[in-house]
Amino acid sequence: IVAHLTEMMPIIYTPVVGEACQRFSNIYRRPRGLFIAYPHKDRIAAMLENTPVPDVKVIVVTDGERILGLGDQGVGGMGIPIGKLSLYTACGGINPANTLPITLDVGTNNEALRNDPTYLGWRHERITGDEYYDFVEAFVKAVKKKFPKVLLQFEDFAQPHANPLLQKYRDQLCTFNDDIQGTASIAVSAIIAAVKASGMPLSEHRVAVLGAGSAGCGISEYLVQLMIDDGISEDDARSRFYMIDRQGLLLDNMEGLMPFQQKLTQPCDKTSSFSSGDKIELIDVIEHAKPTILIGVSGQPNQFTEAMVQKMLTYTKRPIIFPMSNPISRCEAQPEDLLKWSNGQALVATGSPFPPVKLNGKTYEIAQSNNCYIFPGMGLGILACGAKRVSDAMFMQAARALAETAPALHTEGGALLPPLSDVRDVSKKIAFAVAKQAMEDGFASSISDEKLQQLIDETLWEPRY
Numbered sequence: 001i002v003a004h005l006t007e008m009m010p011i012i013y014t015p016v017v018g019e020a021c022q023r024f025s026n027i028y029r030r031p032r033g034l035f036i037a038y039p040h041k042d043r044i045a046a047m048l049e050n051t052p053v054p055d056v057k058v059i060v061v062t063d064g065e066r067i068l069g070l071g072d073q074g075v076g077g078m079g080i081p082i083g084k085l086s087l088y089t090a091c092g093g094i095n096p097a098n099t100l101p102i103t104l105d106v107g108t109n110n111e112a113l114r115n116d117p118t119y120l121g122w123r124h125e126r127i128t129g130d131e132y133y134d135f136v137e138a139f140v141k142a143v144k145k146k147f148p149k150v151l152l153q154f155e156d157f158a159q160p161h162a163n164p165l166l167q168k169y170r171d172q173l174c175t176f177n178d179d180i181q182g183t184a185s186i187a188v189s190a191i192i193a194a195v196k197a198s199g200m201p202l203s204e205h206r207v208a209v210l211g212a213g214s215a216g217c218g219i220s221e222y223l224v225q226l227m228i229d230d231g232i233s234e235d236d237a238r239s240r241f242y243m244i245d246r247q248g249l250l251l252d253n254m255e256g257l258m259p260f261q262q263k264l265t266q267p268c269d270k271t272s273s274f275s276s277g278d279k280i281e282l283i284d285v286i287e288h289a290k291p292t293i294l295i296g297v298s299g300q301p302n303q304f305t306e307a308m309v310q311k312m313l314t315y316t317k318r319p320i321i322f323p324m325s326n327p328i329s330r331c332e333a334q335p336e337d338l339l340k341w342s343n344g345q346a347l348v349a350t351g352s353p354f355p356p357v358k359l360n361g362k363t364y365e366i367a368q369s370n371n372c373y374i375f376p377g378m379g380l381g382i383l384a385c386g387a388k389r390v391s392d393a394m395f396m397q398a399a400r401a402l403a404e405t406a407p408a409l410h411t412e413g414g415a416l417l418p419p420l421s422d423v424r425d426v427s428k429k430i431a432f433a434v435a436k437q438a439m440e441d442g443f444a445s446s447i448s449d450e451k452l453q454q455l456i457d458e459t460l461w462e463p464r465y
Helices: 002-012 016-022 038-049 074-092 129-146 159-169 178-198 214-229 234-238 282-288 306-313 335-341 375-385 392-403 420-441 449-459
Strands: 034-037 058-062 099-105 151-154 175-177 207-210 241-245 293-296 320-323 347-350 357-359 362-364
Touching: 002 016, 002 074, 002 420, 016 074, 034 038, 038 129, 058 074, 074 099, 074 375, 074 420, 099 129, 129 159, 151 159, 151 178, 151 375, 159 175, 159 178, 159 214, 175 178, 178 214, 178 293, 178 320, 178 347, 178 375, 178 392, 207 214, 207 282, 214 234, 214 241, 214 392, 241 282, 282 306, 306 335, 320 335, 335 347, 335 357, 375 392, 375 420, 375 449, 392 420, 420 449
Parallel strands: 034 099, 058 099, 058 151, 151 175, 207 241, 207 293, 293 320, 320 347
Antiparallel strands: 357 362
C-alpha cells in the first residue's frame, strides 16, 4: 500500500470508505476495533482491559453521527476510525500494533438502519443531553486510566457535540478533533501556498466560507490567526470573513448561533444593502463583499456557479476556490469547471480526489485537501517527543511545514499540495515542526534538533519483513 499510496488512497479512505460505512453491517467479516455500546456504560474499563492491543498509543474514536457527508451511519461509522488508523500507518509510519479504532454506540437516528435485520448496532434512537455527555465522560476517564499517554483523536462527531467535547477535553489529555483542527490545518496549508501564488498578502484577502459548521469556522479561526501574525488587528482580520450557512450570511443579530459561530458574524448594519430578500445568499456576498478566497464545506453539491467565478474575476486575477466537501457527490463544484470558467486563473484545491485538468494546452494538477497530509505527521511528532497536549499552534506549524512543499510555488499549474507519493517524507517534516512547537508550548521536554530527528526516525515504523 505504501508503495502505491496514490492509487490506493481512494480505496482506503474517501470515497470508498463512505460506501463501506453505509454497507458496514452487510460486509462485516471479522472483528476490528472496539465497540462500546451505551447499555454497557458501566463496563467500559473492563472492556478496555480486554482489548487485544496491549500497547495502545493512538486511538481514533467516533460516535457515527456525522460520517463524511453521509450523516448518521450508527456503528457503520467504525469504517472511519479503521481507515484513519490505516492512514496513520501508511502515511505517518505509526506501528499498527499501537493503534485502536473505537466506536461509541449511542444508538442511531437512521431509521432505515434500526429496521435493517443485519444492523450490528444498538437498535435505539440516539441518546442526547446529559446522558450522552456522561457516557463520553465515562469513556474518556477509562481511557485516561488505562492509556494515560495515548493520543485520542475525535472523528466525525456531529457539530453540536464536536466543539464542546474538544473544548472540554483538550486540556485534560493529549487529544484533538480532526474535523475541526485537522481540516482547518490542511485547508490553511493549501491557502498559504495559494496566497503565495496569487501574489497578494493574506492580510489583504477577503474570505467567504459556505458552510459555517465546525470545519468552516475552524478554518476561519486559523486564517484569522495567520492574518494577525501578518500584522493586522484581530478586529480587522475578523471583518474579512463572511460565513454563509442555511440561514444565509451569519449576522451579529441572529439568535441560536453556536458560540464558535458568534465570533465570525458580520454586523447587520454593514451588510443591510447586500440583499433585498429574507437572507443574504452566497451570490450576494460575492457581489458586495468581493471575496478573493471562496471555501466550500457545506456538503451541498454544485453551489459554486460560473456566474460567481466570473464575478470574482472582475476584482481578483487569481481567485482561490476550494470546494472541499466530500465525497465527490457532495463537492460544491468540479475543478474542471472552475478552471474553464476562470480560463485557468483559479487556484483550486478539493476535498476529494480529482484527475489533472487539461486546458489550453496546459495541465493543472488538482490538490486534494485531504487531512491525511496533516494528522499522520501530527501523530508521529507527538509520539516522538512525548507531547502531553495538542495545541492549535502545533497545527499551525504543521500547515506551514506542509505549505513549503507545494509544487505550485515553483511550477506553473502545479498543485497546492505535494503528491501523495511524497506523504511519508512530508509527514517527517511535519512531525519535526509539530514536536518543536510542542516543546515551545511546554507540552514536551526540550531536546536538540539532532536528538528530535533521531526520535522521529526511531518512531517511524516501516513495513519490512
